[in-house]
Amino acid sequence: MLSRVADHLYWMSRYIERAENIARLMQVSVELLLDGGRGAARKDGDYWSPVLAATAMEDTFHILYPDPQPGDSSYFLTLDERNPDSIRSCIREARKNARTARDQISDEMWAELNQLYLLIDSDRGAALLEATPQSFFEMIIQSSLLFDGITSATLSRTEGWHFLQLGRFLERADKTSRFLDIKGQSADPSDTALEALEWGTILRACSAQASYRRVNGTEFSAERVLDLLLLSTDFPRSVRFCVRMADEMLRNITGTLNGRYSNRCEKLAGALLARLNFAAASDVLERGLHDYIDDLQVALNETAHAIFETYVLIPQDTTQNIIHLPTFDPLGYHYQQQQQQQ
Amino acid sequence: MKLRIIHLTEYRYAHPVHGNFNELRLSPVQSRWQDVPFFLLRVLPSSRVQRFVDFYGNTVNYFEIEEPHQELVIETTSSVNTLDRYTAGEPLAVPLSALDCSEDQSRLQPFLQPSGPVEFPPEIWRAAVDVRHSHRYSFELAKGLMEFVFHNCLYLAGVTDVFTTSSQFFHSRQGVCQDFSHLLLALCRSVQIPARYVSGYVYDAMRRDLRGAHASHAWVEVWVPGSGWHGLDPTNNCLTREHYVVLAVGRDYQDIAPVRGTFWGIADRAMRVSVHIEERA
Amino acid sequence: MLLKPYRPADLFDELIDGNGQVRPYYQPVADRLFQLEPADLAHKVKNLELLFLKHGVTFTVYGDERGTERVFPFDPVPRLIPALEWETVEAGLIQRITALNLFLYDVYHEQKILSDKVIPEEVVLSAAHFRPEFVGIKVPRNTYIHVCGTDLIRDRDGRYLVLEDNARCPSGVSYVLENRAAMKRVFPQLFGSSGVRPVDTYPADLLATLQYIAPRQTALPNCVLLTPGVHNSAYFEHSFLARQMGIEIVEGRDLTVLDEFVFMRTTHGLKQVDVIYRRIDDDFLDPKVFRKDSMLGVPGLVDAVRRGNVALANAIGTGVADDKVTYAYVPDMIRYYLGQEPILDQVPTFLAWREEDRKYILEHLPELVVKAANESGGYGMLIGPMATKAEIEEFRHRIEATPRNYIAQPVVYFSQHPTLIDGALEGRHVDLRPFILCGETVKVLPGGLTRVALKRGSLVVNSSQGGGSKDTWVLSQ
Structure with missing residues (x-):
């Protein structure tokens, strides 16, 4: 597969997953806003700041809106085209990547994504957000999940699939960890009502409330939430689950066995997975949630960067080796044999 | 029958040649039996292609490539719609004597004389007279002569060349369609049946392994007074019906060679000819 | 029903002959099509356009920064x-x-x-x-x-x-x-027994055409489609054709030239390219040879072409034939x-660089169509009878300044064909x-x-x- 196309597929699914996660967090936050009376009274700006933090867009927001008015931050996160990580920008980028890799995805995938884009990019999108924000967020989430389902039902499990899944799971690991960090940065653990409200928000943003209750009842404890969202082997939005999937996808691309690596990104992903495999929630809290997540973020970013270097940039370097080949024909044949083995 | 024909001739010269002048008789004849809605000739290296109509009514394209070159491609594409010449039956009841009182006689003289490779020394005349013995009608006799050629000669490529005469072939009895046709011409003419040489294509619709189906083919047409020219294919021992396409007619091969040319340079060259014929929808 | 109000103009009409009759070969289709309710027909077309939009069957409008796509x-x-x-x-x-x-x-x-x-x-x-x-x-x-x-x-x-x-x-x-495909889906009843010749062999024929010119005659030459990218107005077509042919669609940055051979960068290293179906103009193909500022091209590509190591379709320099x-x-x-x-006629053409033609053109500008010699897509064109005085004067100056760049032709009113406009059939060129x-x-x-x-x-x-x-x-x- 063309390196650039692999890159497009990876980013397409990353952006869709990103849009979904922003929508998830905003959806539960809007509910909290309605519940505002139960927590401390908050200004609009304050209220959205955890969401801004979770998308790492605080700085951009403050530059664009030096004097934020109510509604600014919500617009910034949803439809503002100047924000490269607004839901609208994410969907637009996802579609752009899809359009460029159009020959590698199924018609159904394209149609679903394109339809979502056409809606969000039109006045209908803004009208929907204005009238019923909840429906707007729901639509984004639904659409992303549907896209995932269509992908799984229509795309061959070849290289394209691996890159696509890689993007989705790395993004999801990143966002789940950032959601947890909202709590990691929260200052006051003594207010138990607020504590419960906040943990509840995060769980719901990750569609994890039911799973949590099934195991733990209605009591919220940091340790148990971390067990589920950070370290669960079964829950599909937990960081460990996502990293395990990313590790598997990477090894599928090269055909490397479990527990081994053949390039730098596999090494980094494998090492991160091993760390999560042997971590316990108590160790995390001991280290400090925020610091632990910081380390995690660095590891995730390094892995993503290594993927880019290995699969998108590296072929430029391999040119050095190829120059010395006496004839070019074996190269072509060689590649085709490899392709059939996949 | 609606046919499409692609005829490709490629020369490769071992050393650059120049002054390559060629005459082509490759465009199908327009006639009552044969309509040509499309004809295209492509010559590479590209050159000015000119055209004239020769003494026998054939269209001749010619060109000259002055600059040095090592490769020459001549490709024609034709669409031809043919009709069956024999739907009204064969012109059977025309006696041999009919020609004597025909006013066409003087016009037909060239097709009654020896010409180029068409020689008819006494032994050929003798063979023709032996066949005539059993026939009274001219077309019947012509068919008899065709059968004589077919049954007494063997199709074998590579033993004759473009200069082989009917006498040589009569002795060796081995050759290709050109030789079969030259001999039939000699036999016909020696018993006063006007006969001309035809070059063209045969479409092997039934895949019966017709001779000449993968190259340009040659056969003979005989004149039947009051009825016109009628084709006989001595190589395949049959009448030429709608699966035959006429490119040119003349006294003999030398008059109407499909591709004939001269060039300056070293003669070392290879030629590749392919004819592809298919039915159109 | 639909046909009644339709009036052919004083031109060649594709549907109606000189005697006001529907042309015989059109009759079976006309019978079926014009039975439909106009509103129904318009509704079906609307749905079809939505379908095109949904599937991205669009072109990008130039001069629009947001890259608007239209059906x-x-x-x-x-x-x-x-x-x-x-x-x-x-x-x-x-x-x-x-x-x-x-x-x-x-x-x-x-x-x-x-x-x-x-x-x-x-x-x-x-x-x-x-x-x-x-x-x-x-x-x-x-x-x-x-x-x-x-x-x-x-x-x-x-x-x-x-x-x-x-x-x-x-x-x-x-x-x-x-x-x-759309017609078959929406109006299957129209096809009836008309015997319409199929068009869907085109991608296979195009691929065979590309494979035919491969310099390296392997069993499966590596053909690619080179696009300027997703912002090009015809990008949909590029990706459509690549998908139909089952070949890679590449951008300039996906290709690299080594020792005068062309390779594409894949996740498994470099793979040699034999044939490039390029949808980029000559000028942008190779910044080392043509436009130095081209970001779309591949440095060294022209050398590989000269060496015969890669084939381009179309070849470089064909523009001189459609000038x-x-x-x-x-x-x-x-x-x-x-x-x-020639079997097909063409429109009589005056060449501004020929003195006598130029004189004629300048004297008859309001009656002529003037075209720039090297433009396409209807740009750089003056339609005399429909132009304003100012436009005509502007072209007069342009022609005088660079006569080689302009030609003129008499206005040929194209044939017209019934077309659905606001629920009724009207003649359009x-x-x-x-x-x-x-x-x-x-x-x-x-x-x-x-x-x-x-x-x-x-x-x-x-x-x-x-x-x-x-x-x-x-x-x-």
Whole structure:
């Protein structure tokens, strides 16, 4: 597969997953806003700041809106085209990547994504957000999940699939960890009502409330939430689950066995997975949630960067080796044999 | 029958040649039996292609490539719609004597004389007279002569060349369609049946392994007074019906060679000819 | 029902003959189509356009920073071409493309047609798209134009005239295929027993054409489609064709040249490329040779082409054949290289660089259509009878300043075809762009793209300027 196309597929699914996660967090936050009376009274700006933090867009927001008015931050996160990580920008980028890799995805995938884009990019999108924000967020989430389902039902499990899944799971690991960090940065653990409200928000943003209750009842404890969202082997939005999937996808691309690596990104992903495999929630809290997540973020970013270097940039370097080949024909044949083995 | 024909001739010269002048008789004849809605000739290296109509009514394209070159491609594409010449039956009841009182006689003289490779020394005349013995009608006799050629000669490529005469072939009895046709011409003419040489294509619709189906083919047409020219294919021992396409007619091969040319340079060259014929929808 | 209010104009009408009767070959379709309720028909078309939008069957509007994509408006009334009529058009196109290829070979080798003074030397040597650096370079199979889109119109008598040849990167074929698919889906009942010749073999034929010119004759040569990228107006078509052919669609940055061979960067290293179906103009192909500022091209590509290590379709320098001044000489080319008369006529053309022609043009500007020699897509054009005084004066100055760049033709009012406008049938001008492939043999896609000027009286059919399209049916008998 063309390196650039692999890159497009990876980013397409990353952006869709990103849009979904922003929508998830905003959806539960809007509910909290309605519940505002139960927590401390908050200004609009304050209220959205955890969401801004979770998308790492605080700085951009403050530059664009030096004097934020109510509604600014919500617009910034949803439809503002100047924000490269607004839901609208994410969907637009996802579609752009899809359009460029159009020959590698199924018609159904394209149609679903394109339809979502056409809606969000039109006045209908803004009208929907204005009238019923909840429906707007729901639509984004639904659409992303549907896209995932269509992908799984229509795309061959070849290289394209691996890159696509890689993007989705790395993004999801990143966002789940950032959601947890909202709590990691929260200052006051003594207010138990607020504590419960906040943990509840995060769980719901990750569609994890039911799973949590099934195991733990209605009591919220940091340790148990971390067990589920950070370290669960079964829950599909937990960081460990996502990293395990990313590790598997990477090894599928090269055909490397479990527990081994053949390039730098596999090494980094494998090492991160091993760390999560042997971590316990108590160790995390001991280290400090925020610091632990910081380390995690660095590891995730390094892995993503290594993927880019290995699969998108590296072929430029391999040119050095190829120059010395006496004839070019074996190269072509060689590649085709490899392709059939996949 | 609606046919499409692609005829490709490629020369490769071992050393650059120049002054390559060629005459082509490759465009199908327009006639009552044969309509040509499309004809295209492509010559590479590209050159000015000119055209004239020769003494026998054939269209001749010619060109000259002055600059040095090592490769020459001549490709024609034709669409031809043919009709069956024999739907009204064969012109059977025309006696041999009919020609004597025909006013066409003087016009037909060239097709009654020896010409180029068409020689008819006494032994050929003798063979023709032996066949005539059993026939009274001219077309019947012509068919008899065709059968004589077919049954007494063997199709074998590579033993004759473009200069082989009917006498040589009569002795060796081995050759290709050109030789079969030259001999039939000699036999016909020696018993006063006007006969001309035809070059063209045969479409092997039934895949019966017709001779000449993968190259340009040659056969003979005989004149039947009051009825016109009628084709006989001595190589395949049959009448030429709608699966035959006429490119040119003349006294003999030398008059109407499909591709004939001269060039300056070293003669070392290879030629590749392919004819592809298919039915159109 | 729909047909009643339709009035043919004083032009060639594709549906109605000179006696006011529906042309016989049209009758079966007319009978079925005009039974439908106008509102129903309009509704179906609306749904179809939504479907096109959903599936991204769009073109990008230039000069719009947000890169707006639009659906090419689709008209449901098919254009019919009877078998015999098509046979002539097809023969004429094959003849024309063969002559153009022989001309290009000649111009890039001996230039005999110039030394024989059949075409003035300065016409070719001054053409903006002539590439002197390619004189003497061998191209695979000696073919230059592999894919050609030739625009045809019909005059008052219904004669087909060649309006222009698009011998560089003609686009539009994807609409031919998509329109047919749409018609089959929405109006299956129309097809009935009409015997419409299929168009869906085009991608396979195009691939065979590309494989035919591969320098390395392996079992499966690596062919790729080179696109300027997702922002190009025809990007949909690029990705559509690549998908249909099952080949990679690449951008310049995906390719790299080593030792004069071309490779593409894949996740498993470099893979050699044999044939590039490029949808990028010559100027942008290789920043080392042509435009230095091109970000779209591949440095070193031209060297690889010169070495014969990679084949380009179309070859570099075909623009000299579709230059509008060269156009005036195509009939002479056909006579020169093929020894035949042209089968298809073309529009009489005045060349501004010829003194007497220029004088005529400048005196008759309000009656003529003036075109820039090297532009396409309806840009750089003046339609005299519809132009304002200021526009005419502007063109007068332009022509006087650079006469080589302009030609003029009498206005030919294209034939008109019934078209669904606001729920009723009205006559609109149509042209026809058949697509021709030159591989081992020359193949013409039956029909082609019928473009229709949706504005009443307009003669501009380009997608970028208010044109739409129709499905084109070549009848099998």
